[in-house]
Amino acid sequence: MKRTVVLGAGFAGVAAKLLNPSALLIDSSSHFHFTPRYVEVVEGLHPNSASIPRTVDLEASVKEVRFKEKVVVTTAGEVRYDALIVALGFSQDLSKIRGAERYALKYETMDDVLRLREMASRARSVAIMGGGPLGIELAGALRGKRVYLIEGEERLLPFLREETSNYALKLLVNAGVEVMLKTTVDEVKEGELETSQGRLKVDLSVFAAGFAGPEVIRRLGLPNKRNRMLVDRTLQSVEVQDVYGAGDCATFKDGWIPQSAQVAQQSGEVAMRNAMGGEVQFSPKQRVVVFRVGREYFGEVNGRLVKGAIPGILKEFALGLAEAKVSRLNRVLSTSPNYRRGSSSVTP
Numbered sequence: 586m587k588r589t590v591v592l593g594a595g596f597a598g599v600a601a602k603l604l605n606p607s608a609l610l611i612d613s614s615s616h617f618h619f620t621p622r623y624v625e626v627v628e629g630l631h632p633n634s635a636s637i638p639r640t641v642d643l644e645a646s647v648k649e650v651r652f653k654e655k656v657v658v659t660t661a662g663e664v665r666y667d668a669l670i671v672a673l674g675f676s677q678d679l680s681k682i683r684g685a686e687r688y689a690l691k692y693e694t695m696d697d698v699l700r701l702r703e704m705a706s707r708a709r710s711v712a713i714m715g716g717g718p719l720g721i722e723l724a725g726a727l728r729g730k731r732v733y734l735i736e737g738e739e740r741l742l743p744f745l746r747e748e749t750s751n752y753a754l755k756l757l758v759n760a761g762v763e764v765m766l767k768t769t770v771d772e773v774k775e776g777e778l779e780t781s782q783g784r785l786k787v788d789l790s791v792f793a794a795g796f797a798g799p800e801v802i803r804r805l806g807l808p809n810k811r812n813r814m815l816v817d818r819t820l821q822s823v824e825v826q827d828v829y830g831a832g833d834c835a836t837f838k839d840g841w842i843p844q845s846a847q848v849a850q851q852s853g854e855v856a857m858r859n860a861m862g863g864e865v866q867f868s869p870k871q872r873v874v875v876f877r878v879g880r881e882y883f884g885e886v887n888g889r890l891v892k893g894a895i896p897g898i899l900k901e902f903a904l905g906l907a908e909a910k911v912s913r914l915n916r917v918l919s920t921s922p923n924y925r926r927g928s929s930s931v932t933p
Contacts, residue, residue, distance in 0.1 A: 589860045590657055590664055593672035594641050596846045596907065597832030599914050600853030601670050605861060606917050609666075611659060613646040615639065617911045621846055621904060623698045624722045624877070627705065636695055639911050640918040647673070650805050652825050668827045668860035671814060672853060673802065675833035675844055678795040678811065682714070684773040689792040692719060701791060705730070708788035712778055714770050715794030716741040718876055721753050723793055724762045725878030732762045733785060735778075737769045744843075745874065749883070749890050756878040796844055798834040810836055818866045820856045831856040842869050846907065875900040 589605060591598050594612035602610045615638060622635035645661035650669070657664045677693055679685040690701050705711060711727050713720050716736025724734045734741075734757060740750040741757075741764070757764055765782060772779040777786045798812035807814045808824050813836040815823045822828040823838050832849035836842045842852065848869045855867045875884035875896040882897035883890070 587667045587861070588665065589668045589670065589857070590666040591670045591672060591857075592647055592657065593674055593832065593834070594639060594914075595672060595674050595832060596849035597672035597853035597856070598670070599639075599910055600850040601672065601831060601857040601860075603910060603914060603917065604854050604857045608670075608857070609643065609664060610641045610918075611643045611645055611647070611657070611664070612639075612641045613644065613660075615641075615644060618695060619904065619907065621900075623692070623695075624719075624726050626695070626698050627702045627723065628726045629702075632695055632699065635698075637908065637911060638915070640915045642918065647801060647805075650828075652806075652828065655827070666827075668829070670829045670831055670853075670856045670860055671802070671805075671807070671834060672831040672849075672856070673799050673834045675796050676799045676812065677792060678797045679792050681795065682770050682773060682792075685714075685770075685790075685792055688773045688775055689714070689790040691792050692723075704789055710787040711789045711791060712785060712787040713791045713793050715792065716743075716764070716766070717794065718742065718874075720793035721757060722877055723791060724757055725760055725881075728760065728879065731787075733765060733787065734762050735765045735768050735770060735780065737767065739767055741766070742876075745885055746888065746890065749885055752883055752890060752892065753876065753878065756881050756883070760879055796833070798836075802834055808838075810838075813842075819859045819864060820852060820867050821859065827860075829856040829860050842867075843871055845871060845874070847871055847873070847903070850907075873899055873903070875903075 589608040591601050591608050591610045594610050602608055616636045617639035619635045626632055626635050645659035648658045650657050655666050677691045691697050710731040712733045713723050714735050724732050741753045742750045769781045770778050773790050802809050802812045802814050814830040815838040816830045816835050820829045831852040833844040855865050858865050873886050883892040884896045
């Protein structure tokens with residue numbers, strides 16, 4: 586029987602595993618992190634609400650992959666595969682802005698989120714770099730502070746309709762956020778930023794942009810764009826046969842795959858179908874996108890602006906489904922013959 590190995594048990598990896606329970610799921614963490622709830626943790630939600638226990642077949646980190654031999658080398662030993670799905674999530678690249686790596690907070694892990702919450706509690710002014718989904722939600726979450734939201738494009742959420750962007754801007758301005766459009770950050774220093782519009786003195790700088798793939802993608806030697814492995818329309822690596830990419834760590838060679846939980850789950854399922862012998866063409870669909878500024882929910886459903894109670898209900902429903910999938914994964918793995926937590930022997 587063909588053996589499929591899945592690296593990473595986030596939204597994409599869980600979706601892939603549930604489609605093929607006999608696959609071997611590897612991840613270094615014992616918890617599933619609901620990244621869409623991280624902003625709520627910044628606001629004061631208990632961290633456990635955004636991080637729930639999750640079982641995997643093998644709890645280990647990836648050290649290298651010998652593609653010619655079809656062997657994954659982990660901290661717990663070597664694993665052989667016939668097909669490999671790489672679903673290792675995202676990272677933030679702060680290197681493009683001088684001083685950002687030293688003086689700006691990032692937003693990758695729960696530790697990052699808790700550090701941001703602690704430091705924000707003592708700050709009177711905060712600069713947020715990036716007017717995408719994370720930037721606008723963080724700006725709305727940091728109520729009671731002087732907040733600057735800096736975006737290099739002409740509008741917020743530039744990948745959505747202008748009507749939606751304008752509504753987000755209206756909510757933020759009404760909340761007292763100072764939105765700086767068509768503004769770039771040249772350098773981050775301790776207590777200040779150098780921008781294209783001049784110097785800005787702040788207590789705290791937060792980087793809410795620069796989302797890329799994890800550094801391990803480059804280290805594995807896979808062709809990539811900003812550490813996102815390059816894949817064809819079947820999600821197979823453009824150079825390495827029987828290796829597929831899913832979730833935030835993969836993108837098309839001749840296009841772009843959105844980095845979102847919704848698309849990650851779609852890609853995880855397609856990658857698994859193709860790893861099992863299919864030839865499904867992947868077409869990412871973001872039918873519903875929902876954001877929250879303060880207590881106001883809004884977003885787009887099939888390209889149309891929605892606001893009020895409906896988008897909030899849709900978001901909670903989607904997160905509930907994701908949590909149910911993790912619970913189902915735990916049940917599946919409780920009887921899995923693959924389960925080898927911490928095993929250090931070579932998988933035959």
